[in-house]
Amino acid sequence: MNKVTIVGSGNWGSVAAKLIASNTIKLSNFHDEVRMWVFEETLPNGDKLTDVIKQTNENVKYLPGVKLGQNVVADPDLENAVKDANMLVFVTPHQFMEGICKRLDGKIRTDAEGISLVKGMEVKKEGASMISTLISNQLKINCSVLMGANIANEIAMQKFSEATIGYRENKEAAERWVQLFNTPYFNVTSVQDVEGVEMCGTLKNIVAIAAGFIDGLEMGNNTKSAIMRIGLKEMMAFSKLLFPSVKYSTFFESCGVADLITTCMGGRNRKVAAAYARNGGKRSFDELEAELLKGQKLQGVLTAKEVYEVLTARGWVERFPLFTTVYEISSGLLPPSAIVEFNNKSKL
Amino acid sequence: MNKVTIVGSGNWGSVAAKLIASNTIKLSNFHDEVRMWVFEETLPNGDKLTDVIKQTNENVKYLPGVKLGQNVVADPDLENAVKDANMLVFVTPHQFMEGICKRLDGKIRTDAEGISLVKGMEVKKEGASMISTLISNQLKINCSVLMGANIANEIAMQKFSEATIGYRENKEAAERWVQLFNTPYFNVTSVQDVEGVEMCGTLKNIVAIAAGFIDGLEMGNNTKSAIMRIGLKEMMAFSKLLFPSVKYSTFFESCGVADLITTCMGGRNRKVAAAYARNGGKRSFDELEAELLKGQKLQGVLTAKEVYEVLTARGWVERFPLFTTVYEISSGLLPPSAIVEFNNKSKL
Secondary structure, X not given: OEEEEEEOOOHHHXXXXXXXXXXXXXXXXXXXXXXXXXXXXXXXOOOEHHHHHHHHOOEOOOEOOOOOOOOEEEEOOHHHXXXXXXXXXXXXXXXXXXHHHHHHOOOOOOOOEEEEOOXXXXXXXXXXXXXXXXXXXXXXXXXXXXXOOOOHHHHHOXXXXXXXXEOOOOHHHHHHHHHHHOEOOEEEEEEOOHHHHHHHHHHHHHHHHHHHHHHHOOOOHHHHHHHHHHHHHHHHHHHHHHXXXXXXXXXXXXXXXXXXXXXXHOOHHHHHHHHHHHOOOOOOHHHHHHHHHOOOOOOHHHHHHHHHHHHHHHOOHHXXXXXXXXXXXXXXXXXXXXXXXXXXXXXX | OEEEEEEOOOHHHHHHHHHHXXXXXXXXXXXXXXXXXXXXXXXXXXXXXXXXXXXXXXXXOOEOOOOOOOOEEEEOOHHHHHOOOOEEEEOOOHHHHHHHHHHHOOXXXXXXXXXXXOOOOEEEOOEEEOHHHHHHHHHOOEEEEEEOOOOHHHHHOOOOEEEEEEOOOOHHHHHHHHHHHOEOOEEEEEEOOHHHHHHHHHHXXXXXXXXXXXXXXXXXXHHHHHHHHHHHHHHHHHHXXXXXXXXXXXXXXXXXXXXXXXXXHOOHHHHHHHHXXXXXXXXXXXXXXXXXXXXXXXXXXXXXXXXXXXXXXXXXXXXXXXXXXHHHHHOOOOOHHHHHOHHHOOOX
């Protein structure tokens, strides 16, 4: 009997809890109960978030109006939440993952399997610090990832979408994860390519910045789709250079082309980049982020900088004209209109 | 010295003339003059279209406001237009191609090379009747194709975009075509996969119908990108079944993913399908086409029907749930909302 705990309870974590809970009550090889670790907060009226979730079966702060399922149990005690679980779903902002892993070291079942829904690894000169690798190394467990075109609120409303699970070697575990997440409106498939899937979830944000520049400059659909295509090819090439095991077919999965489309059509990176281009680069990304995202953070600018450092350190700049140009524009070295001039630098 | 004639002078043909003429005057291995066959029409004021193009250097009917280049020579006589050319660019509505080929048989240089910019082949039970094959067989010449995310008016305004040339065997000819079309704002690459490139240009219209249904039903970005991704995979699989030589990498080129994105974001197929879904299927495609497209024709519905006939004849229906569902909805067998229910038929 498998027992599931969700580490995290934000917007996407709450939707994941709802998806999973709808399956565990139906599947005979899973305990019904899904434990969800809640980072305790005091709401404006003085109530504790955990208590309100218990009373209302809703995460009133991060997913208001959606019932999670009676078998979701909110737990503010991280160690207590994980101790019985053999399936751990990680879904927190990425900057918290290192601290969480330290707290969990030695506190989880030795036979546990992990899956990360966390987007936004750091890319360092030495290579990409994948969240799944952090979890594997710190907790000594196998860790898969789940990524895709997943706007949490749309999934909460049961609108049809898809996701991709990337696994390392344990195919049986991957199939159990598919069983746990898949519903008639949330179509999950698995591929043996954890690096490819996780790289998609990070690199797409650089392309979304480029797409935002095109939108801000009102350059039209032709140009935008060309930029998205070139971005997809650079995502593939960069992932393959860092991890030779990466499969090109992964980029045709939901985590690849579909998530890229969603992120370049809506999404916060696109939005702020469009505003940056409309202002001709005269207002900073920090200022526009604060104004437009109201506390949410955009990752594409930071990722573009990190990737650019890898490109220069390894002599790959000329092979990635779009990634390079996004960095050069977002750091103020070039004007936004340069986004369509990179093709003179090199031929893709 | 290469000599170029463009067979066709509509919107896309006129833009092609402008692109090509800007290159032939610069390239030493091409005659400056670009001849453009014009299907003669009498304008409302009584003038002949050819005469007006000669006087104004503009195709006032199909590309008003854009100078074609002084080295573009409009010619209403088809046989005269082609007789000296060794490079023939075909760009007419697809239903005229058979008649044009018959008229040209024996009238062209035996060393001529062709390239087709014509989208919309017929898919018959015996297989796909590609336009490039029609040209090759009827005129006994080698024929490449050029496809991509190419909204003609955006290219005429010199907005950055891309295209893909698919060639059969003659790499030297493909390189000459790239030389002829490529400009700083129109980035052309070639792949040895004429079938893959040409299939993209036709099959994308089925996916655009599906994307239109999603828009009409207001199902959101997640669902739309999922449907586009599934459509792309069915395009790949169907092309590969008909032509085993097709390369999956072709679908990462402009003719593939980029043209698909453009067509699913704007485009007439998407537009009419969205209206069809908004009306719950109660107003016919023919009626909506007449009202919304004002004489232009939409191809996706017909292509979906043709492809469905191939699927049934060959026993492939279950492998193509999206293509099948688009046919079933557009022929009135299912309601538009069924577009997201196909995943219960089979797992992609």
